[in-house]
Amino acid sequence: MAAYSVAPQAEQRLLAAGRPEDALRIVQNCLARQDVRDRWFDMPDLDEVHFDCLEALG
Known part of the structure; x- marks a missing residue:
């Protein structure tokens, strides 16, 4: 779960740098790798970013 804790900060930096495609790729990778048993846990920081x-991206 540690990767999920740093992902929102990395994504915010990428967004600030004008790289929303790269930021979205990180979100999608985190969501895809999330353990099935943990999917019912809400991750508001990841959801927000x-x-x-x-x-x-419009």
Whole structure:
């Protein structure tokens, strides 16, 4: 779960640098690698930056 804790910060930096595609790729990788047993846990930081990526991409 440690990768999920740093992903939102990395994504925010990529968004600030004008790289929303790269930020979205990180979100998608985190979500794809999330353990099936943990999927019912909400990750608000990851969710928030996921929405930020989608908004940045229009």
